[in-house]
Amino acid sequence: MHAPAPNASCRGAWLRLLVLALLLPGLVQAAALPQLRRQGDATQLIVDGQPYLVRGGELGNSSAEPGYLHPYWPKLRALNLNTLVAPVHWNLLEPEEGRFDFATVDGLLADARANGMHLVLLWFGSWKNSMSCYAPGWVKRDTARFPRARDADGTSLEILTPFEPANRAADTHAFATLMRHLREVDGQHTVILVQVENEIGMIPDARDHGAAADRAWAAPVPQALMDALVQHRDQLAPELSAVWAAAGSRHAGSWTEVFGTGAAAEEVFMAWHFARYVDEVAAAGKKELALPMYANAALIRPGYQPGQYPSAGPLPHLIDVWRAGAPALDFIAPDIYFPDFVRWTDLYTRSGNPLFVPEALRSVDATANALYAFGARNAIGFSPFAVESSDGPGASYLAGGFDLIRQLAPLIAAHQGLHQTLGFLQQAPGSTQPQRQRLGQWIIDASFEHEAPPQLADGLAVVIGSERQGATADTHGDASPAGGLAIQLGDDEFLFAGIGVTLTFASTEPGWQAGLLEVEEGRFENGQWQHLRWLDGDQTHQGRHVRLEPGRFTIQRVRLYRHH
Ligand code: DGJ
Numbered sequence: 001m002h003a004p005a006p007n008a009s010c011r012g013a014w015l016r017l018l019v020l021a022l023l024l025p026g027l028v029q030a031a032a033l034p035q036l037r038r039q040g041d042a043t044q045l046i047v048d049g050q051p052y053l054v055r056g057g058e059l060g061n062s063s064a065e066p067g068y069l070h071p072y073w074p075k076l077r078a079l080n081l082n083t084l085v086a087p088v089h090w091n092l093l094e095p096e097e098g099r100f101d102f103a104t105v106d107g108l109l110a111d112a113r114a115n116g117m118h119l120v121l122l123w124f125g126s127w128k129n130s131m132s133c134y135a136p137g138w139v140k141r142d143t144a145r146f147p148r149a150r151d152a153d154g155t156s157l158e159i160l161t162p163f164e165p166a167n168r169a170a171d172t173h174a175f176a177t178l179m180r181h182l183r184e185v186d187g188q189h190t191v192i193l194v195q196v197e198n199e200i201g202m203i204p205d206a207r208d209h210g211a212a213a214d215r216a217w218a219a220p221v222p223q224a225l226m227d228a229l230v231q232h233r234d235q236l237a238p239e240l241s242a243v244w245a246a247a248g249s250r251h252a253g254s255w256t257e258v259f260g261t262g263a264a265a266e267e268v269f270m271a272w273h274f275a276r277y278v279d280e281v282a283a284a285g286k287k288e289l290a291l292p293m294y295a296n297a298a299l300i301r302p303g304y305q306p307g308q309y310p311s312a313g314p315l316p317h318l319i320d321v322w323r324a325g326a327p328a329l330d331f332i333a334p335d336i337y338f339p340d341f342v343r344w345t346d347l348y349t350r351s352g353n354p355l356f357v358p359e360a361l362r363s364v365d366a367t368a369n370a371l372y373a374f375g376a377r378n379a380i381g382f383s384p385f386a387v388e389s390s391d392g393p394g395a396s397y398l399a400g401g402f403d404l405i406r407q408l409a410p411l412i413a414a415h416q417g418l419h420q421t422l423g424f425l426q427q428a429p430g431s432t433q434p435q436r437q438r439l440g441q442w443i444i445d446a447s448f449e450h451e452a453p454p455q456l457a458d459g460l461a462v463v464i465g466s467e468r469q470g471a472t473a474d475t476h477g478d479a480s481p482a483g484g485l486a487i488q489l490g491d492d493e494f495l496f497a498g499i500g501v502t503l504t505f506a507s508t509e510p511g512w513q514a515g516l517l518e519v520e521e522g523r524f525e526n527g528q529w530q531h532l533r534w535l536d537g538d539q540t541h542q543g544r545h546v547r548l549e550p551g552r553f554t555i556q557r558v559r560l561y562r563h564h
Contacts, residue, residue, distance in 0.1 A: 034192040036292050036330055036354065042378035042417025043331070043354035045292065047118065047192050051413035053374060054193075054381020055402040056120065058085035058359050061128075063388050066107030072388040073115050079390060080402035083192070084112055085120040085358055085383045091136040094174045102181050109190050120358065120383075122195040123178070125281065126171045129298065130201045130310045132160040139170060146170065149208035159202070162270075162277040163212035171277075172284045179288035186289075194291050195358060196282045199298040199335065200274050201310020207266035217269060221258045225272055226251055228324030235351060239317035243268065263306040268321055270312035275325025282328035295326070296333040296358050299344060316347035335359035335385075339429040341369045345377045356380040362387070364394050367401025368425055368483025371498050374405060375485025376423025378416045397481055397499075400553040404497045407524040407555065408487065411495065415487050422486040424448075424501045439488050442514065442560060443506040450479030450500055451550040480551045492517075492560045500550035505560055512562040516543050520557045529557065 034047045044051040057079060063069055064086040076084060086108055094100055105121075112119045124134040132140070132148075139146045139160075146167050149159040160167045175196070182191055207213065229236065229244065230251055236244075247260040259265035282293045297313040306312070314322045314332035322332055331354045336344050338361075349355050355377045360366055362384040373379035384390070390398060405412070415421050422437050424446040434445040484498015496503060505514035519535040535556065540546065548554050 031188050033289075034189055034291055038417070040417030040419070041352075043352075043380070044378075044413060044416060045192065045356075045380045047189070051416070052082075052118075052192065053379070053405060053409045053412060054083045054118075054120070054356065054383065055081050055370075055405055056083040056085045056358070056381050056383030057081045057387025057390070058122075058383050058385045059087065059388055060386040061087060061124075063386075064088075064108060065104055066111055069108075069111065069388070073111060075388065075390070075395075076117070077115055079387065079395060079399045080406055081117060081387065082406070083118045083120055083381065083383070084108075084387075085122065085195075087122040087124045087198070088178060090123075090125045090134050090139075090171070090174055093178060094136055097136075097138050097170075100174075100177055100181070102185075105178070105181065106185065109186060112190050113188075117190075118192045119190050120193040120195065120381075121178075121182075121191050122198055122358070123175055123281075123285075124198055125175055126160045126162075126167060126197060126277070127200045128198040130199065130203050131158050133158065135160060139167075147210060147212070149202070149213070150210040151205045152209050154209065159208075161208050161210050161213060162273045163208065163210065163216055168277050168280055172281045175281045176284040176288050179285040179291075182291075183289040189291075191291060193356070194285065194293045195333070196278050196285070196293050196295055196329065199296060199310060199313060200278070201298060201313040202267075202270045202274075202307070203310050204307060205266075206263040206305075206307035206311050207270050213273075216273065217255055217266075219255075220253065221255055222272070225321065225324050226258070228320065232320060236320050237317050237351065240268070240320055263311075267306035267311045268318065271318040271321040272325050274312055275314075275322045279326035279328045282326065286328055292330045293328065294331045294333050294356060294358075295322070295329055296335055299334055299336065299338055301338075316350070316353075319351055319353060330354075331356065333358050336369070337361045337385075339365075341365075341372065342425055342427050345373060345379075349377050354378070354380050357382045359383065359385040361385070362390055362394055362398075364397050364479070364481050365483075366394065366481075367397040368481035368499065370398075370401055370405065371483045371485045372423035372425035374412050374416075374423070375421045375487075376425070378421075393480070401481075401499070404553050404555060408485075408495070408497055410527055411487050411489075411524075412485070420488040423483070424485065424498060424503075425483045438508065439486060439494070440491060441508045442492075443508060444486065445504045445506075446484075447502050447504075448482035448500055449502060449550045450482050452479065482550065484548050489557075494558050494560070495555060496546055496548060496558060497553070497555040498548045499553050501548045503546040503548075504544065505546075507562050509562060512564045515561050515563050516540055516546070517559040517561040518557075519546055519559075521554055522557060523555055 036043050037046045128134045147161050147164045148156040149161040243264045250258050255269045259268050295314040297315050298310045300309045333356045334344050334348050366384045370382040373382050426448050434447040436445050482500030484501045487495045507514045521532045522530050
């Protein structure tokens with residue numbers, strides 16, 4: 001039996017549908033690739049054509065399988081995340097050589113989209129926290145084809161050696177296949193950023209002592225590294241400059257001739273070879289889908305020497321080596337679990353590296369650190385670790401702080417890099433010194449105030465109540481966080497946002513005093529300022545200060561004036 005012939009208007013509709021169906025995949029594919037763009041001193045992540053501030057949370061290492069993650073999505077939304085930072089495990093992706101299983105990645109993509117979030121994917125490939133525990137069994141077992149690094153005694157370590165082309169080729173092939181898959185299934189760019197490997201680092205010796213490593217150690221320093229050092233000699237990280245200078249600042253020679261014989265020289269050597277390996281992996285991935293890519297580092301405990309910490313990773317004192325060795329990476333990133341957040345973010349930005357904190361300690365202080373990172377360091381993003389386990393005051397504060405960043409994101413992004421924002425944070429752990437900064441024609445002193453933890457039971461705190469059960473406790477200090485940021489809106493007009501910060505002002509014009517003309521508390525709804533109340537009297541200490549109360553997040557719009 002034949003179907004009746006369609007009439008003309010019906011034919012037109014079918015034709016339009018057919019054209020749409022043919023065009024649609026192309027249109028979806030045509031969504032602009034996330035990319036990095038400079039604005040003044042800042043490097044911003046551009047997603048869908050707009051600067052995007054990552055309010056992130058990194059999943060615990062074994063939490064990314066959709067079936068397991070499913071019940072956590074409401075909590076992730078309640079924390080006001082806009083981005084989930086999630087691992088992709090090589091051993092699950094390529095369980096047999098050449099056979100790829102994308103179920104976990106596809107599930108993550110679907111669930112992230114359903115929950116209105118973007119993803120940063122972490123490639124747990126050859127290295128994860130120094131080790132090669134995520135290499136598939138077919139790699140792990142075939143040590144002849146995929147050799148290991150060796151310690152000084154010649155003992156095999158569970159660390160794939162970066163000196164073996166077969167290791168690099170296997171990792172590169174898997175990573176490129178992952179990126180090709182994303183190109184095919186993620187035309188809308190749910191994935192906005194990719195981390196290549198995880199916390200690379202040599203331990204317990206500063207260098208690999210396998211046969212291939214020994215040969216490379218005896219060879220001359222590669223010309224490309226020498227050229228980069230010579231070309232940037234005045235801008236090098238001071239620690240690298242010092243190692244080079246101590247050995248005579250030579251322009252050629254073996255590794256020991258150019259960098260000396262100690263562990264510091266071995267670390268430079270390993271950093272170069274790790275970087276070259278990662279560069280090949282990242283470049284092959286970018287060839288498939290040119291998303292911005294970075295590598296992260298475990299930081300160094302005070303007093304530790306190369307070999308005692310995961311050495312040679314993308315650490316700030318090695319940034320020049322990583323830049324020269326891995327041009328396919330867009331930046332390097334710190335995992336900040338230590339309390340000296342100001343110092344580490346300074347080290348990671350001092351040579352123009354954009355700041356993205358893919359992992360941070362889950363604590364009540366995380367939110368203050370996040371506000372500081374966006375205000376003071378032009379951060380791309382901030383992301384506490386094992387975010388699905390957030391609970392108690394830490395979770396409340398994170399949700400509150402991320403809500404402020406959500407409200408202010410367009411303004412922060414518009415002013416980043418133009419010397420129109422500040423961050424407020426205690427400058428060193430335990431410091432009681434006010435933080436003095438200049439913004440436009442004003443000097444601003446910030447002092448910090450903590451209060452006892454909120455009472456979770458009495459409903460006074462912002463609590464994600466039902467989410468508290470069953471989660472690992474966050475690291476709590478016994479006080480609320482203190483930190484914030486400022487955005488300069490006009491010569492004398494500012495937004496201050498944060499918690500536990502008191503601000504006093506001075507004019508840079510000699511002989512003139514600063515005064516508060518108006519202080520208004522409010523919030524942004526859909527980008528529009530909503531007035532809540534005028535602050536005067538006790539709330540401004542009778543015109544002497546602006547106070548972002550402890551224990552509660554506020555945004556205040558302030559106009560200053562001068563008198564004499
Ligand atoms: C840093 C690593 O990068 C994470 O994957 C995780 O292992 C945490 N450390 C645990 O604290």
